Amino acid sequence: MDMSVKIGKMKLANPIMVASGTFGYAEEFKNITDLKQIGAIITKSITVKPRQGNPPPRLWETTAGLLNAIGLQNEGIDSFIKNRLPFLRSTGTSVIVSIAGETVNEYAYLAEKLDTPGVSALEINISCPNVKKDCRLFAQDKTTAASVVKAVRKSTKKTIITKLSPEVTDVCEIARAVEKAGSDAISVINTIRGIAVDINTQKPRLANITGGLSGPAIKPIALRIVWETKEAVSIPVVGIGGIMTASDAIEFLLCGSSAVQIGTANFVNPKVSLLVLKGIENYLKQKNLSGVKDIIGKALIKK
Amino acid sequence: MVHTKAEILINQMIAPDHFKMVLRLKDFRGSVKPGQFFHIRAGSDYDPLLRRPLSIHRIGNSTDIIEILYKVVGKGTQLMSRRSKDTYLDVIGPLGNGFKIAKRQRNFIIVAGGMGVAPLLGLCDELAKFRKKNIAVILGAKTADYIVCEKEFRDLKATVLVATEDGSRGVKGLVTDVLADTIKRFDLRETGIKLGAKNTSELTIANYQPGATLYTCGCKAMLEQVAKICRRYNLEAQASLEERMGCGLGACMGCVVNTVSGYKRVCKDGPVFELGEIIF
Numbered sequence: 096m097d098m099s100v101k102i103g104k105m106k107l108a109n110p111i112m113v114a115s116g117t118f119g120y121a122e123e124f125k126n127i128t129d130l131k132q133i134g135a136i137i138t139k140s141i142t143v144k145p146r147q148g149n150p151p152p153r154l155w156e157t158t159a160g161l162l163n164a165i166g167l168q169n170e171g172i173d174s175f176i177k178n179r180l181p182f183l184r185s186t187g188t189s190v191i192v193s194i195a196g197e198t199v200n201e202y203a204y205l206a207e208k209l210d211t212p213g214v215s216a217l218e219i220n221i222s223c224p225n226v227k228k229d230c231r232l233f234a235q236d237k238t239t240a241a242s243v244v245k246a247v248r249k250s251t252k253k254t255i256i257t258k259l260s261p262e263v264t265d266v267c268e269i270a271r272a273v274e275k276a277g278s279d280a281i282s283v284i285n286t287i288r289g290i291a292v293d294i295n296t297q298k299p300r301l302a303n304i305t306g307g308l309s310g311p312a313i314k315p316i317a318l319r320i321v322w323e324t325k326e327a328v329s330i331p332v333v334g335i336g337g338i339m340t341a342s343d344a345i346e347f348l349l350c351g352s353s354a355v356q357i358g359t360a361n362f363v364n365p366k367v368s369l370l371v372l373k374g375i376e377n378y379l380k381q382k383n384l385s386g387v388k389d390i391i392g393k394a395l396i397k398k
Numbered sequence: 399m400v401h402t403k404a405e406i407l408i409n410q411m412i413a414p415d416h417f418k419m420v421l422r423l424k425d426f427r428g429s430v431k432p433g434q435f436f437h438i439r440a441g442s443d444y445d446p447l448l449r450r451p452l453s454i455h456r457i458g459n460s461t462d463i464i465e466i467l468y469k470v471v472g473k474g475t476q477l478m479s480r481r482s483k484d485t486y487l488d489v490i491g492p493l494g495n496g497f498k499i500a501k502r503q504r505n506f507i508i509v510a511g512g513m514g515v516a517p518l519l520g521l522c523d524e525l526a527k528f529r530k531k532n533i534a535v536i537l538g539a540k541t542a543d544y545i546v547c548e549k550e551f552r553d554l555k556a557t558v559l560v561a562t563e564d565g566s567r568g569v570k571g572l573v574t575d576v577l578a579d580t581i582k583r584f585d586l587r588e589t590g591i592k593l594g595a596k597n598t599s600e601l602t603i604a605n606y607q608p609g610a611t612l613y614t615c616g617c618k619a620m621l622e623q624v625a626k627i628c629r630r631y632n633l634e635a636q637a638s639l640e641e642r643m644g645c646g647l648g649a650c651m652g653c654v655v656n657t658v659s660g661y662k663r664v665c666k667d668g669p670v671f672e673l674g675e676i677i678f
Contacts, residue, residue: 116650117644117645117649117650118649119645119647119648119649119650120649123645123647123648123649123666124647124649126399127399127400127401127490127647139649139651147660147661148651148654148661150656151641151653151654151655151656151661152641152642153642153651153652153653153654154642154643154644154650154652154653155642156446156447156448156642158444158445159444159445159447160447161447161448161644163644163650163652165650165651165652168651168654168661310444310447311444311447339444359447361645361649362448362449362644362645362646362650363439363447363448363449364439364488365401365490365645365647366401
């Protein structure tokens with residue numbers, strides 16, 4: 096079965112990626128799952144300086160979902176390269192480093208720093224909902240989104256995936272803008288902001304008040320945005336949002352995703368990526384198909 | 399640490415809403431330490447979605463047998479309470495660091511608020527193995543009905559002091575009231591240490607060793623008070639903390655607690671911390 100897919104210059108053995116922020120730096124999962132079978136590992140977002148993140152509580156479970164407000168806690172790019180990248184390199188799978196800047200220049204700086212062997216691609220996180228208060232995300236404006244991508248494009252020859260926010264009026268115009276600015280692919284969706292309240296204390300459950308909603312609860316929204324994005328651009332789309340099973344992943348592939356990312360499900364079952372992969376292979380066999388490319392975008396109805 | 403199936407050998411109500419579960423871990427030959435926890439999937443669908451971190455209550459004669467003590471507080475624990483014997487749970491563990499046991503220490507104080515007793519009985523099992531030791535256990539709960547494990551601690555030759563908020567058993571008040579009172583009688587500077595409270599039998603510590611190590615678990619408000627008392631009397635203390643968890647493996651940064659050296663992960667850097675390190 097040919098499970099390989101191509102995203103930009105990056106050839107993946109299979110279309111299963113683990114989503115940023117849900118898999119740490121992979122070392123945390125090394126004793127519990129077979130890392131080299133995963134198509135690509137996306138790291139937790141890395142920033143220029145270390146970030147301590149948001150005050151706790153940072154998590155609240157909702158019906159079939161999870162609100163999180165971690166706030167990009169990470170050790171910064173220098174420590175990442177020194178202490179985390181060597182292990183990631185040794186996993187034998189493609190490594191995609193997620194980067195998050197506060198300014199356009201910071202994104203460019205991070206991309207330059209990561210122009211190093213062992214990094215297969217960069218995912219530009221311009222859509223984290225938990226770091227900017229009362230302020231627009233880079234991903235919420237086509238001009239700022241494009242300016243980040245342009246700056247990163249100038250700094251690296253590596254494959255660039257730009258991660259967009261679902262919290263926009265028209266994802267298509269943002270998607271077209273980042274495509275034009277030189278992004279090799281688009282990943283959708285980042286989490287959707289939500290709130291949960293403790294009725295006993297009459298206060299929000301999260302110290303940050305809002306948190307990004309992930310998990311099965313957001314899957315239909317994610318599928319809709321993948322569909323819209325795929326119709327708007329010709330670069331590959333990577334689908335994320337509530338994938339728990341192989342059939343969830345197949346829905347994303349049918350809606351035009353060239354690859355999928357598994358996020359919250361890693362918390363439920365650290366081996367989920369391998370189960371999803373196996374399930375897709377079985378599905379393709381049952382349908383008498385020769386590879387995963389046969390189903391990518393199959394559900395899209397030509398207008 | 400393994401990700402495996404665990405057979406439910408016993409799942410029994412021991413007090414209102416309080417359950418004891420005995421599990422046999424499939425194909426497990428590793429070691430388990432008191433204070434570590436298992437990340438347990440209570441159901442099989444998406445509500446509840448996440449695993450539940452539950453501390454190890456007691457370790458069996460072979461380490462593939464573990465006991466969990468839990469209170470039904472939400473959907474996850476409710477599902478667990480309905481699971482019948484001979485069915486299997488999906489578990490990951492043992493996780494976290496566990497209690498540090500000072501080999502030279504012989505005076506121990508255990509302070510358990512409510513369900514905070516869960517990880518402390520297994521710890522007491524370890525402490526009880528020392529030949530010459532003094533263990534004082536202070537158990538607290540809202541009412542007498544919720545005081546659990548008292549007999550088990552006594553069976554380990556610990557001196558047990560009880561506090562209930564309504565006074566239905568032991569001292570009327572909080573565990574921290576009893577602790578303060580106990581420590582006042584527990585003179586750390588002198589060679590003859592006496593431990594005890596007015597309403598309980600007074601015990602004398604035969605084998606003198608200066609100071610004592612305190613182990614505690616309970617709600618944040620209680621831990622904060624215990625920390626103050628420990629600071630005042632310069633007592634070494636370790637606390638097992640509880641926080642909502644995502645992965646349980648140290649990856650998601652969801653379960654952090656604020657400490658003097660920044661945010662630390664309860665699942666990986668803890669769940670046992672030096673009490674003095676926690677910023678409340």
